[in-house]
Amino acid sequence: MPSTDEDLAIQTTELRKAYGSEVAVDSLSLAIESGTVYGFLGPNGAGKTTTMRLLTGLTQPSSGSVRIRGVDVDDRRSLAPHVGYLPETPPLYEEFSAREQLEYVADLRDIPQNVARERIAEYLDRFDLTDDADKRIDAYSKGMQQKTAFIQSVLHDPDVLFLDEPTSGLDPRAARTIRESITDFADTGTTVFLSTHILPVVEAVADAVGVLFDGRLVAEGTPADVQARAETGESGSLEDAFLAVTSEPDAVATSERE
Numbered sequence: 548m549p550s551t552d553e554d555l556a557i558q559t560t561e562l563r564k565a566y567g568s569e570v571a572v573d574s575l576s577l578a579i580e581s582g583t584v585y586g587f588l589g590p591n592g593a594g595k596t597t598t599m600r601l602l603t604g605l606t607q608p609s610s611g612s613v614r615i616r617g618v619d620v621d622d623r624r625s626l627a628p629h630v631g632y633l634p635e636t637p638p639l640y641e642e643f644s645a646r647e648q649l650e651y652v653a654d655l656r657d658i659p660q661n662v663a664r665e666r667i668a669e670y671l672d673r674f675d676l677t678d679d680a681d682k683r684i685d686a687y688s689k690g691m692q693q694k695t696a697f698i699q700s701v702l703h704d705p706d707v708l709f710l711d712e713p714t715s716g717l718d719p720r721a722a723r724t725i726r727e728s729i730t731d732f733a734d735t736g737t738t739v740f741l742s743t744h745i746l747p748v749v750e751a752v753a754d755a756v757g758v759l760f761d762g763r764l765v766a767e768g769t770p771a772d773v774q775a776r777a778e779t780g781e782s783g784s785l786e787d788a789f790l791a792v793t794s795e796p797d798a799v800a801t802s803e804r805e
């Protein structure tokens with residue numbers, strides 16, 4: 548059954564972003580249904596972070612449009628309660644402890660204090676941060692900061708979650724906790740837009756994959772579809788497919804349009 552606009556958590560139409568003569572994102576049309584975990588892949592400089600910033604309204608497009616849950620992305624007041632974003636460089640107050648940071652974000656998000664305290668305690672425990680929760684963030688390792696940043700992006704239970712390299716700097720246990728959290732969110736209907744270079748993470752959690760190359764979407768579908776279309780053979784991994792479609796973008800883009 549064709550999806551209607553209301554079923555779409557993320558919809559972009561002919562999205563384009565240029566910085567001077569440099570076109571970072573071009574002709575990007577996405578239609579991502581609610582509850583999907585969408586793995587967004589692409590080599591360095593392909594335009595993934597720019598896309599994330601467009602999808603979260605932090606950057607204005609040169610042309611094209613973005614709708615989140617059917618609402619124009621510029622309507623930030625309506626969307627803020629529903630959207631979570633873990634950027635590449637997360638904003639954390641280094642002089643705060645993780646607990647203070649999370650309580651501060653909970654307050655900004657209007658989460659009632661008793662609910663916030665309970666939720667924060669659960670997440671700190673889940674991410675093995677309880678013992679360090681009252682230390683200043685500037686004394687944290689990169690991984691501890693990343694875990695704190697992940698928690699702050701999901702504290703308000705968003706319907707649409709944007710994650711830019713969420714497992715960056717994390718040890719295997721913490722990375723697994725993030726993967727499990729993504730799956731748990733998806734099970735409760737959250738849409739997760741996940742940008743990462745770590746293909747096994749995408750293979751483990753994504754229902755759909757989009758591959759960006761030079762600002763354009765060169766392949767899209769289920770991980771199995773993308774592998775099949777890249778003609779990497781039955782034993783081909785997502786990595787093989789990624790390498791194939793990001794070296795011959797024209798061929799795949801053409802087959803996508805047929």
Ligand SMILES: Nc1ncnc2c1ncn2[C@@H]1O[C@H](COP(=O)(O)OP(=O)(O)OP(=O)(O)O)[C@@H](O)[C@H]1O
Pocket residue numbers: 566569570571589590591592593594595596597598
């Ligand atoms: N603020 C900016 N001003 C000028 N050019 C920019 C700006 N932001 C991004 N670009 C350019 O846009 C292109 C896409 O960059 P972007 O950071 O979106 O890529 P990416 O896929 O996230 O890369 P990586 O995987 O390395 O993080 C690059 O050529 C980059 O130099």
